[in-house]
Amino acid sequence: MSRRSLLGGTAAAVGAATLTATAAGTASAAASRDVDVAIVGAGLAGLTAARDLVAAGKSVVVLEARDRVGGRVVGLSLANGGITEGGGEFIGPTQDRIKALADSLGVQTFTTYNTGNNLLYKDGKKTPYATDGILGSVPPIDAAGLANAAIVQAKLDDLAKQIPVDAPWTAAKADEWDRQTFETWLRANAVIPSAKFLFDVACTSIFSAEPRELSFLFVLFYIAAAGNAANPGTLERLTETANGAQELRFVGGSQLVPIKLAATLGDRVVLSAPVRTIARSGGRYVVTADGITVNARKVVVALAPPLAARITYDPLLPAARDQLTQRLPMASVGKAIAIYDTPFWRADGFNGQVVSDSGVISSTFDNSPPDASYGALMGFIEADEARKLDAASEAEVRAAVLKDYTTYFGEKAASPSSFVLQRWNNEAYTRGGPVSIAAPGVLTQYGPAVREPVGGIHWAGTETSTYWMGFMDGAVRSGERVAREVLAVL
Amino acid sequence: MSRRSLLGGTAAAVGAATLTATAAGTASAAASRDVDVAIVGAGLAGLTAARDLVAAGKSVVVLEARDRVGGRVVGLSLANGGITEGGGEFIGPTQDRIKALADSLGVQTFTTYNTGNNLLYKDGKKTPYATDGILGSVPPIDAAGLANAAIVQAKLDDLAKQIPVDAPWTAAKADEWDRQTFETWLRANAVIPSAKFLFDVACTSIFSAEPRELSFLFVLFYIAAAGNAANPGTLERLTETANGAQELRFVGGSQLVPIKLAATLGDRVVLSAPVRTIARSGGRYVVTADGITVNARKVVVALAPPLAARITYDPLLPAARDQLTQRLPMASVGKAIAIYDTPFWRADGFNGQVVSDSGVISSTFDNSPPDASYGALMGFIEADEARKLDAASEAEVRAAVLKDYTTYFGEKAASPSSFVLQRWNNEAYTRGGPVSIAAPGVLTQYGPAVREPVGGIHWAGTETSTYWMGFMDGAVRSGERVAREVLAVL
Numbered sequence: 009m010s011r012r013s014l015l016g017g018t019a020a021a022v023g024a025a026t027l028t029a030t031a032a033g034t035a036s037a038a039a040s041r042d043v044d045v046a047i048v049g050a051g052l053a054g055l056t057a058a059r060d061l062v063a064a065g066k067s068v069v070v071l072e073a074r075d076r077v078g079g080r081v082v083g084l085s086l087a088n089g090g091i092t093e094g095g096g097e098f099i100g101p102t103q104d105r106i107k108a109l110a111d112s113l114g115v116q117t118f119t120t121y122n123t124g125n126n127l128l129y130k131d132g133k134k135t136p137y138a139t140d141g142i143l144g145s146v147p148p149i150d151a152a153g154l155a156n157a158a159i160v161q162a163k164l165d166d167l168a169k170q171i172p173v174d175a176p177w178t179a180a181k182a183d184e185w186d187r188q189t190f191e192t193w194l195r196a197n198a199v200i201p202s203a204k205f206l207f208d209v210a211c212t213s214i215f216s217a218e219p220r221e222l223s224f225l226f227v228l229f230y231i232a233a234a235g236n237a238a239n240p241g242t243l244e245r246l247t248e249t250a251n252g253a254q255e256l257r258f259v260g261g262s263q264l265v266p267i268k269l270a271a272t273l274g275d276r277v278v279l280s281a282p283v284r285t286i287a288r289s290g291g292r293y294v295v296t297a298d299g300i301t302v303n304a305r306k307v308v309v310a311l312a313p314p315l316a317a318r319i320t321y322d323p324l325l326p327a328a329r330d331q332l333t334q335r336l337p338m339a340s341v342g343k344a345i346a347i348y349d350t351p352f353w354r355a356d357g358f359n360g361q362v363v364s365d366s367g368v369i370s371s372t373f374d375n376s377p378p379d380a381s382y383g384a385l386m387g388f389i390e391a392d393e394a395r396k397l398d399a400a401s402e403a404e405v406r407a408a409v410l411k412d413y414t415t416y417f418g419e420k421a422a423s424p425s426s427f428v429l430q431r432w433n434n435e436a437y438t439r440g441g442p443v444s445i446a447a448p449g450v451l452t453q454y455g456p457a458v459r460e461p462v463g464g465i466h467w468a469g470t471e472t473s474t475y476w477m478g479f480m481d482g483a484v485r486s487g488e489r490v491a492r493e494v495l496a497v498l
Numbered sequence: 499m500s501r502r503s504l505l506g507g508t509a510a511a512v513g514a515a516t517l518t519a520t521a522a523g524t525a526s527a528a529a530s531r532d533v534d535v536a537i538v539g540a541g542l543a544g545l546t547a548a549r550d551l552v553a554a555g556k557s558v559v560v561l562e563a564r565d566r567v568g569g570r571v572v573g574l575s576l577a578n579g580g581i582t583e584g585g586g587e588f589i590g591p592t593q594d595r596i597k598a599l600a601d602s603l604g605v606q607t608f609t610t611y612n613t614g615n616n617l618l619y620k621d622g623k624k625t626p627y628a629t630d631g632i633l634g635s636v637p638p639i640d641a642a643g644l645a646n647a648a649i650v651q652a653k654l655d656d657l658a659k660q661i662p663v664d665a666p667w668t669a670a671k672a673d674e675w676d677r678q679t680f681e682t683w684l685r686a687n688a689v690i691p692s693a694k695f696l697f698d699v700a701c702t703s704i705f706s707a708e709p710r711e712l713s714f715l716f717v718l719f720y721i722a723a724a725g726n727a728a729n730p731g732t733l734e735r736l737t738e739t740a741n742g743a744q745e746l747r748f749v750g751g752s753q754l755v756p757i758k759l760a761a762t763l764g765d766r767v768v769l770s771a772p773v774r775t776i777a778r779s780g781g782r783y784v785v786t787a788d789g790i791t792v793n794a795r796k797v798v799v800a801l802a803p804p805l806a807a808r809i810t811y812d813p814l815l816p817a818a819r820d821q822l823t824q825r826l827p828m829a830s831v832g833k834a835i836a837i838y839d840t841p842f843w844r845a846d847g848f849n850g851q852v853v854s855d856s857g858v859i860s861s862t863f864d865n866s867p868p869d870a871s872y873g874a875l876m877g878f879i880e881a882d883e884a885r886k887l888d889a890a891s892e893a894e895v896r897a898a899v900l901k902d903y904t905t906y907f908g909e910k911a912a913s914p915s916s917f918v919l920q921r922w923n924n925e926a927y928t929r930g931g932p933v934s935i936a937a938p939g940v941l942t943q944y945g946p947a948v949r950e951p952v953g954g955i956h957w958a959g960t961e962t963s964t965y966w967m968g969f970m971d972g973a974v975r976s977g978e979r980v981a982r983e984v985l986a987v988l
Contacts, residue, residue, distance in 0.1 A: 186710065187679060187681045187682070187709075187710035188678070188679060188681070188682050188710075189677060189678060189679060189682070189938050189939075191677045191678070191938070192677070192678050192679070192682045217939075218939060219677075220676065220677035220678075220938045220939040221937075221938065221939040284774075314807075314824045317804075317807070317808065318807065318808050318810075320808075324924070324926050326888065326889055326924075327830075327885070327888035327889075327921075327923035327924050327929070327930070328885065328888055328889065330923075330929045330930075331827060331828065331830065331885075331923060331929065331930055334804045334824075334827035334828060334929070334930070335827045337821060337824035337825045338821065338824060340817075340821065392943065395817070395818065395821075395943055395944075398816065398817035398818055399816055399817075399818065431817075433817035433820075433821060434814070434816075434817050436814050439817070439820045439821065439824070440817070440820075440821055440824070447711075447937030447938065447939075448679050448681070448710045448711065448937065448938070449679075449707075449708060449710040449711040449937075453882065453885055454885075
């Protein structure tokens with residue numbers, strides 16, 4: 009259904025990448041291995057961990073369920089020979105670790121197209137607005153709403169400063185914040201309807217979840233994590249393009265980073281090898297995947313928690329860890345990218361970024377390549393809207409998306425030259441996205457279990473990161489952290 | 499660690515039961531079978547479904563992961579030769595289907611010991627109180643708290659009447675109720691601290707979850723479901739002993755019901771056969787368990803949703819169903835039963851039922867056998883308290899529990915003749931209990947997926963029941979419903 013690019017196709021399309029299905033190991037080519045560390049998952053977290061462990065002289069194998077590397081980072085091949093991003097794609101200031109990784113691999117960045125006006129679509133009316141005003145890119149809502157929104161935003165940033173990112177559950181008011189939904193808090197604080205609207209859109213854009221699904225403590229943690237040790241996280245850094253988490257993209261598409269990283273690991277990466285069991289045996293671990301069995305001193309599981317729950321562990325995981333994995337569901341997200349001969353909205357003075365109160369797409373970006381040799385309009389299908397379309401055909405989703413794009417950018421948007429769709433909820437080895445979310449009561453009771461090793465099993469993945477949890481940067485940080493953790497006990 | 503009774507031991511202990519490990523099938527004895535319906539899980543739901551399908555002339559196999567039947571209903575063998583309940587044990591008015599099942603199997607009920615005073619332990623003070631006053635068994639708190647509690651209880655019952663039990667998400671105010679936690683609602687309504695205390699204790703007693711973990715809509719549904727078509731559910735029916743869900747127990751222990759039911763199915767029940775994959779193949783299904791493969795026209799999965807998620811499905815489940823299973827975690831519960839030569843608290847005028855604001859046990863029952871030939875004091879370890887003890891040794895748990903029992907009933911409680919513990923969070927094939935819970939946003943977005951068949955795969959288990967969800971009665975109802983559902987399409 010969705011035209012997700014297989015590794016080979018992606019590698020061919022990007023030219024520079026050297027890893028192909030032939031170069032990478034395959035399960036059938038290697039029925040058993042004996043290594044220092046078995047790594048489950050060849051997303052950015054698992055691959056980064058492998059890099060650091062190999063650099064320290066350790067032997068590793070990375071077992072990947074899919075027939076490609078990158079996890080939630082994937083390139084979609086286009087009919088015109090180009091490539092666009094079906095998953096994580098943006099990076100921004102303070103995302104130092106993904107930037108350093110990309111630099112080391114020679115993957116270059118370019119600035120996300122951000123020239124011209126944003127577009128607010130609200131109550132059936134289109135209002136262009138500048139992105140560089142005193143208020144940043146706050147949409148043109150009524151004055152009372154703007155004032156209310158400014159206060160709420162300041163309050164969120166202020167409360168987020170009270171969150172220790174390595175242990176949000178130890179915040180002085182953690183219990184208070186973890187017993188209510190973000191929706192409950194917003195209703196008490198974003199009292200002007202237009203202000204509430206802005207935070208609702210911000211929430212679905214950031215989390216692909218509705219405010220009612222999230223613990224207020226989890227939201228504050230996520231804001232606090234949008235920074236680094238020197239720069240406390242802010243809501244603005246999460247939502248903005250310039251100076252924010254959407255500032256830069258990767259030349260050649262974001263999957264180039266895991267593809268090139270995997271290429272440095274050679275046949276240590278085994279594709280199409282979903283792990284079924286992790287069993288301790290005589291002080292070591294036997295990791296059994298389809299087609300390959302690995303015997304290892306330590307294991308790194310670099311999967312989102314609800315997917316890690318689907319592996320059978322022997323001995324059983326402690327209750328705290330198992331119940332955590334029952335309580336961090338994947339949010340709901342899809343990406344729809346319409347390809348046009350040109351990015352025609354630019355000529356109309358638009359930067360391609362929409363904020364909308366209706367339709368299946370309430371947030372868009374100009375996803376064209378750096379040379380603008382064709383136009384790409386990318387929209388997120390998020391939360392309730394994603395769920396409504398989960399069972400729809402690709403044609404139905406396409407029709408609904410193009411209806412929205414036409415509403416926002418006119419008739420030209422109705423006839424793209426091609427259209428690609430990435431439906432993460434329907435992907436076997438993700439089953440949602442972009443990230444796990446926490447309802448009230450989870451972080452305060454189960455938070456520590458997200459990173460705490462269980463015997464020789466260590467946990468990675470963006471969900472375990474203290475900074476930029478939910479982002480590519482968090483994934484890389486988690487890989488670096490888990491490698492240090494494992495090296496300390498190897 | 500925990501002394502959960504294996505099937506053979508239980509059967510021997512109860513005498514009347516005929517199913518033993520020898521009589522039941524074992525995986526090694528039957529490597530493959532071809533049947534009309536493969537049923538996953540030999541709890542009350544799966545066994546009831548099997549009964550009805552067999553009665554309709556269909557061939558079935560019931561695959562059970564454990565080495566015993568009963569799921570969350572289990573008998574624990576005692577050193578004195580007796581048996582006590584480690585899981586579900588009580589039934590009460592309107593629980594018609596479990597009662598009918600027990601009657602049909604000749605399993606008799608007796609009245610839960612309820613003579614004498616309840617005991618309130620609050621602020622370090624013990625206050626006995628009668629169970630038969632105008633206020634039922636409402637503990638003796640301050641008048642303002644009592645008045646507040648009465649209003650809140652009436653309001654909960656009133657709102658619950660607006661919930662259609664077969665589709666709570668269609669209630670007129672479903673969205674409003676599903677965007678807040680029960681905690682948020684209680685804080686706005688149970689404004690007197692002593693009233694809030696009562697509802698907190700009621701919440702942990704009913705759900706083994708804290709009010710912050712639960713959607714208010716889910717709580718209202720659970721109340722609405724505590725009845726039958728002729729008798730709307732009420733909070734009181736959930737919490738009370740006399741005329742409530744704790745009114746009756748089974749002579750010989752509750753596991754006698756699934757044991758006797760399984761005996762009628764003979765070697766159709768296969769123990770120690772955890773199901774790993776369910777794959778569609780040419781219009782049929784191949785269900786692969788450890789040691790046995792079943793080829794079937796239809797499949798019934800009678801597991802709690804988070805456990806059903808750990809099976810690999812081919813083709814993939816729809817996103818709505820998969821994401822539902824990520825969002826219905828098991829609550830956290832243990833049961834601790836101390837055995838004494840006599841139920842000595844009876845002589846002191848107590849019925850053995852405590853409501854406490856502290857300790858690891860905040861709710862107890864007299865679990866002695868009908869002839870009171872020995873005394874059994876049973877306490878629930880729930881929610882936050884259960885989680886605190888998940889990693890503790892059995893000796894540590896025992897010490898903490900006996901400290902509480904001694905506080906409540908005096909020094910005699912400090913020296914039981916034996917002590918048994920059932921820690922559901924640590925059980926491989928339950929990983930929590932007594933039931934799945936729903937945080938805000940789950941029922942309104944995912945509710946229908948709890949029962950909606952996926953191709954030839956049908957869902958059962960107490961979580962799928964419209965009445966008495968979370969109870970043995972709901973499990974039986976779900977088995978009867980799923981059998982009708984499957985028969986309609988076979």
